[in-house]
Amino acid sequence: DIVMTQTPLSSPVTLGQPASISCRSSQSLVHSDGNTYLAWLHQRPGQPPRLLIYKISNRFSGVPDRFSGYGARTDFTLTISRVEAEDVGTYYCMQATQFPYTFGPGTKLEIK
């Protein structure tokens, strides 16, 4: 199985300041079809996860443009340009290049 790691696991941030989460995979996520199936999800306590980003950098419908994703092969990053109060919660990266699909352990974003 592809192992996904995230750093940091916890991130206290100041409102209005940027935040960045790193995700690393144990092997390249480039699929044989040429796409890289790396997604980012956000989960608030007591809520289901919601999709933010798919295929490294594509924002899902309705996701604010303060969220952006980039990276390649095994190293990926989610950035929030200016953190807002509603951004608290846990962020997961997920790979869907190889079965079984696997998730990172999650990064908990909290406000200082």
Added chain:
Amino acid sequence: QVQLHQWGAGLLRPSETLSLTCDISRGSFSGYYWSWIRQPPGKGLEWIGEISQSGGTKYNLSLMSRVSISADTSRNQFSLQLSSVTAADTAVYYCARGGQWQDYWSQGTLVTVSA
């Protein structure tokens, strides 16, 4: 937008079979993959498996001998069965639309396995 509503027993005894159904509203089963994902209390996410519009399935090998995902396209529903459950299967179970990324999720069902 697409809504997913799921139901099934929330409390099981060890060795019983977990059975959950996910109903798709404001959307169609065809044209998409559909997934089941679970989350043990206070822990991270685990992909269980998926079913395609043609009925093809993929499962997490860690569960493969116990898991089955099926669909009833006439009812716009798909289902999860997990046999011989143990306490380790206690989790919130989510159904979701999509295979390689899941864009719509259910609210989830907490399934507790306890004697």
